[in-house]
Amino acid sequence: xxxxxxxxxxxxxxxxxxxxxxxxxxxxxxxxxxxxxxxxxxxxxxxxxxxxxxxxxxxxxxxxxxxxxxxxxxxxxxxxxxxxxxxxxxxxxxxxxxxxxxxxxxxxxxxxxxxxxxxxxxxxxxxxxxxxxxxxxxxxxxxxxxxxxxxxxxxxxxxxxxxxxxxxxxxxxxxxxxxxxxxxxxxxxxxxxxxxxxxxxxxxxxxxxxxxxxxxxxxxxxxxxxxxxxxxxxxxxxxxxxxxxxxxxxxxxxxxxxxxxxxxxxxxxxxxxxxxxxxxxxxxxxxxxxxxxxxxxxxxxxxxxxxxxxxxxxxxxxxxxxxxxxxxxxxxxxxxxxxxxxxxxxxxx
Ligand SMILES: Nc1ncnc2c1ncn2[C@@H]1O[C@H](COP(=O)(O)OP(=O)(O)OP(=O)(O)O)[C@@H](O)[C@H]1O
Numbered sequence: 508x509x510x511x512x513x514x515x516x517x518x519x520x521x522x523x524x525x526x527x528x529x530x531x532x533x534x535x536x537x538x539x540x541x542x543x544x545x546x547x548x549x550x551x552x553x554x555x556x557x558x559x560x561x562x563x564x565x566x567x568x569x570x571x572x573x574x575x576x577x578x579x580x581x582x583x584x585x586x587x588x589x590x591x592x593x594x595x596x597x598x599x600x601x602x603x604x605x606x607x608x609x610x611x612x613x614x615x616x617x618x619x620x621x622x623x624x625x626x627x628x629x630x631x632x633x634x635x636x637x638x639x640x641x642x643x644x645x646x647x648x649x650x651x652x653x654x655x656x657x658x659x660x661x662x663x664x665x666x667x668x669x670x671x672x673x674x675x676x677x678x679x680x681x682x683x684x685x686x687x688x689x690x691x692x693x694x695x696x697x698x699x700x701x702x703x704x705x706x707x708x709x710x711x712x713x714x715x716x717x718x719x720x721x722x723x724x725x726x727x728x729x730x731x732x733x734x735x736x737x738x739x740x741x742x743x744x745x746x747x748x749x750x751x752x753x754x755x756x757x758x759x760x761x762x763x764x765x766x767x768x769x770x771x772x773x774x775x776x777x778x779x780x781x782x783x784x785x786x787x788x789x790x791x792x793x794x795x796x797x798x799x800x801x802x803x804x805x806x807x808x809x810x811x812x813x814x815x816x817x818x819x820x821x822x823x824x825x826x827x828x829x830x831x832x833x834x835x836x837x838x839x840x841x842x843x844x845x846x847x848x849x850x851x852x853x854x855x856x
Pocket of ligand 1: 620622623625626628629630651654728781782817819820821832
């Protein structure tokens with residue numbers, strides 16, 4: 508006959524899948540009762556977030572373990588933990604990542620967008636390069652699991668070297684780069700889930716020899732889904748830049764990414780508007796092909812500066828140093844330089 512104590516012990520050892528700490532530590536067991544004549548266990552559990560795949564996995568794990576321990580049937584209900592409890596563990600999980608890595612002054616900057624295709628990766632790589640050109644030590648993590656575009660954009664074809672247990676980032680244009688793409692076999696579809704992503708990111712902090720960085724930029728997955736939320740939560744002290752295009756509806760979607768940053772207590776450094784206009788070479792006139800005003804509106808809404816407006820342009824192709832999406836000169840490169848200086852000023856306050 509299974510007892511309430513046994514059930515509490517078993518379930519208490521299982522990790523809260525969102526907060527990654529044993530359920531007993533979060534006081535997540537709300538009630539346990541055993542109906543002796545039916546050998547039925549009834550449980551109420553609180554976890555960090557309801558409704559995800561994690562909850563389904565946890566449900567299976569709990570039912571299996573309690574049945575293995577002797578119950579004939581298990582009834583299970585879930586609730587969300589109180590916000591204070593969630594915050595407590597969110598910051599400790601996050602701090603673990605950052606503690607491992609942090610060498611005192613490294614500034615984490617996540618580059619986020621409301622949707623794909625607005626140029627978030629392009630902005631991430633060019634900003635990283637511009638910061639490096641300004642004399643800063645810069646790392647870039649390509650965490651956009653919907654398309655690992657950073658290696659291609661930077662012209663990286665090699666894989667990082669492994670030095671004993673450590674991974675040495677690939678250095679390109681003065682930036683230390685690590686991409687999930689380095690560790691995923693080509694053409695293998697990967698189904699990413701919170702815990703897997705978390706492990707990958709943890710390894711990026713623990714097992715990569717970053718050196719003493721001034722800035723670590725993260726190209727975040729677009730959107731405001733679970734995956735994006737997980738990544739935001741993993742880096743509690745990270746600051747964020749939101750990328751949008753000038754169309755008002757794009758800015759509206761980007762506002763959700765901004766809201767998510769605020770929800771996870773991240774300071775928003777500013778908004779970057781990409782593909783703002785096309786400059787007609789002959790006349791110098793600006794054509795606002797994708798609309799106008801979105802970046803400004805978003806910055807106002809999020810109460811943050813509009814860091815810059817990048818025109819539509821063709822990246823130069825350099826034969827020797829093939830890097831298809833890096834702007835090395837011209838108005839776009841100048842604008843990145845200006846934005847980098849702005850960021851340096853903002854973050855050294
Ligand atoms: N200012 C620009 N002028 C011209 N083309 C640009 C500009 N910015 C980005 N692009 C192009 O737009 C496309 C999308 O850019 P990018 O991959 O950076 O977007 P993204 O927001 O990171 O998208 P995803 O999240 O889907 O990867 C790329 O082909 C890129 O070269």
